[in-house]
Amino acid sequence: MAGSNSPIHVIERDFRVFFADRFLLVIMFVNFMIDLGVSGLSLSALITGYGNYFLYIAPGANLVTATVASFQSGRDIWRERIIHDTQSYLLTLPFGKSRFAFSRLFSGMLRTTLTTMPGTIVIAVLYHLSFPLFLVGMLIMMLFSGAVCGLSVVAASMASSLELFTTVRSTAQVYLSFFSTQFYPASILPPAVSILSNFNPMTWAVESFRDLQSGVVDVALLAPLTGLALALLFTGYLFYRRTMEY
Amino acid sequence: MIEFRDVWKSFKNVYAVRGVTCTVQDKEIFGLLGPNGAGKTTLIMTMATVYRATKGDVLVEGHNVNTEPERVKELIGIAFQDAKYDRILTAREILQWHGKVTGIDKSLREKRIDDTLAKFGLTTEARKRTWTLSGGTKKKIENAKIFVQRPKVAVFDEPTAYLDVPSRLMVWEMIDELRDEGSTVVLATNMMDEADRMSDRVGIMSKGEMVQVGPPDKLKGTLRGRDVIELKLKEPMPELLGEVTKVEEVHDARFEGDVLKLELSNGRELLPHMINVVTAKGGQIQSANLKEPSLEDVFLHYTGTKLT
Numbered sequence: 001m002a003g004s005n006s007p008i009h010v011i012e013r014d015f016r017v018f019f020a021d022r023f024l025l026v027i028m029f030v031n032f033m034i035d036l037g038v039s040g041l042s043l044s045a046l047i048t049g050y051g052n053y054f055l056y057i058a059p060g061a062n063l064v065t066a067t068v069a070s071f072q073s074g075r076d077i078w079r080e081r082i083i084h085d086t087q088s089y090l091l092t093l094p095f096g097k098s099r100f101a102f103s104r105l106f107s108g109m110l111r112t113t114l115t116t117m118p119g120t121i122v123i124a125v126l127y128h129l130s131f132p133l134f135l136v137g138m139l140i141m142m143l144f145s146g147a148v149c150g151l152s153v154v155a156a157s158m159a160s161s162l163e164l165f166t167t168v169r170s171t172a173q174v175y176l177s178f179f180s181t182q183f184y185p186a187s188i189l190p191p192a193v194s195i196l197s198n199f200n201p202m203t204w205a206v207e208s209f210r211d212l213q214s215g216v217v218d219v220a221l222l223a224p225l226t227g228l229a230l231a232l233l234f235t236g237y238l239f240y241r242r243t244m245e246y
Numbered sequence: 247m248i249e250f251r252d253v254w255k256s257f258k259n260v261y262a263v264r265g266v267t268c269t270v271q272d273k274e275i276f277g278l279l280g281p282n283g284a285g286k287t288t289l290i291m292t293m294a295t296v297y298r299a300t301k302g303d304v305l306v307e308g309h310n311v312n313t314e315p316e317r318v319k320e321l322i323g324i325a326f327q328d329a330k331y332d333r334i335l336t337a338r339e340i341l342q343w344h345g346k347v348t349g350i351d352k353s354l355r356e357k358r359i360d361d362t363l364a365k366f367g368l369t370t371e372a373r374k375r376t377w378t379l380s381g382g383t384k385k386k387i388e389n390a391k392i393f394v395q396r397p398k399v400a401v402f403d404e405p406t407a408y409l410d411v412p413s414r415l416m417v418w419e420m421i422d423e424l425r426d427e428g429s430t431v432v433l434a435t436n437m438m439d440e441a442d443r444m445s446d447r448v449g450i451m452s453k454g455e456m457v458q459v460g461p462p463d464k465l466k467g468t469l470r471g472r473d474v475i476e477l478k479l480k481e482p483m484p485e486l487l488g489e490v491t492k493v494e495e496v497h498d499a500r501f502e503g504d505v506l507k508l509e510l511s512n513g514r515e516l517l518p519h520m521i522n523v524v525t526a527k528g529g530q531i532q533s534a535n536l537k538e539p540s541l542e543d544v545f546l547h548y549t550g551t552k553l554t
Binding site: 009012013016017020021084085086088089091092093094095096097245246 | 257291294295296297298315316319320322323324326328330331332333334335339343346347348349375
């Protein structure tokens with residue numbers, strides 16, 4: 001009996017696994033709201049002279065949630081490889097290995113985009129975005145998620161222990177958050193950090209999102225974000241694909 | 247049909263499979279017998295396209311696993327030794343997804359899932375997340391994937407490990423049904439009784455090599471002359487040894503306490519005759535026991551090691 005090698009089935013499985021734990025999703029949204037509500041409102045009371053800081057920090061809070069959700073893709077793959085050895089089962093199913101690997105990365109990007117959609121909607125409402133600009137906002141979230149998913153799959157393909165994987169994740173989170181303009185404008189960052197922030201996908205994503213408030217779609221920021229997302233997704237594919245060769 | 251043609255597989259210069267050549271015929275149950283580390287799982291994974299053979303070819307229904315892996319994967323289904331599925335999902339979700347991916351229509355899929363779960367007595371537990379279930383139940387779900395899929399080539403790796411006796415019998419019956427429907431079954435096991443009872447033919451693996459292939463009875467027949475008759479007498483009678491060794495088929499005779507042990511060919515046929523010889527000389531037999539070679543003896547003979 002011929003099997004079905006549709007990537008849809010791979011994506012369906014990833015979604016089932018991810019959404020099986022609804023508590024996790026609720027926590028992610030709650031974390032986003034706490035980050036936005038408590039940090040955003042508290043800091044906006046402290047920081048003046050840079051406009052509404054609450055609105056300034058909002059996209060960053062959502063992108064942090066995206067980072068956490070994206071690394072879940074890598075964690076799933078790491079578990080399949082190292083803990084449960086589910087990978088050998090998956091490789092016996094009627095999928096081509098390349099198609100399977102691409103599908104995993106795509107589903108990781110997609111499910112993060114959906115996970116953060118409530119946050120994106122909240123920000124879209126706060127920013128009074130039109131529907132087309134909301135869609136651009138979704139695109140920004142998807143590109144950023146793709147980049148982080150790619151990175152997380154690279155880490156999952158290389159890490160031999162959960163400690164190593166989580167350390168890579170923490171390091172990536174620190175780099176994305178503190179060496180970018182997620183919290184502060186580049187003009188008030190230390191000079192070295194300010195330079196580094198120009199090469200940080202968080203900066204590209206968060207600034208693109210902020211620009212939407214003014215009705216601007218900044219292609220100069222979206223272009224490198226797209227390039228990096230594609231490059232990291234492809235790198236993730238290469239590393240993941242390599243783990244399938246025995 | 248599955249053909250293994252001089253298959254070698256190494257991991258970092260350590261060979262797990264060494265030059266295996268054999269054929270599994272259509273619609274037969276082929277028992278792959280060997281201790282842990284013999285290379286059974288590696289051979290199966292090579293057949294399933296997961297591992298790439300270092301040398302040699304595997305053909306499944308005429309399709310080479312190296313050049314047509316996707317075609318091969320459409321034909322096979324593997325129930326692994328340890329449960330390999332997403333434990334956060336329920337059994338029903340796991341079986342539904344497996345059936346869907348392997349191309350089973352929805353109505354047929356649901357019917358097979360219901361039937362299989364009912365046979366295993368898992369209808370209620372199928373709603374629970376599988377990480378909460380016992381080892382035996384997890385194993386049943388692993389097997390259930392293949393009973394739902396019903397592939398052309400079904401592979402079971404230690405299918406009754408962790409199972410209680412009734413469940414074991416159920417699995418054996420279901421594997422038989424699968425074969426009767428036309429599936430070719432490869433049954434990797436280190437349980438002699440399972441291999442003996444289930445297999446049309448057995449392949450004995452040891453240290454990566456396929457050391458012997460044949461029907462269990464035929465393999466046992468290769469140890470002809472190794473039957474043992476044990477006659478427990480009221481008291482030892484050493485003078486009987488001369489009498490019994492006059493029978494041409496008797497290779498060796500000795501007393502172990504009051505038990506007269508005879509090693510001979512055709513023990514089943516000669517048992518009445520040997521009783522007559524002993525009683526004619528005044529021997530008072532209290533019990534008689536015939537031991538014929540088991541698959542375990544065959545395994546020991548060809549590999550030089552015990553299976554367990």
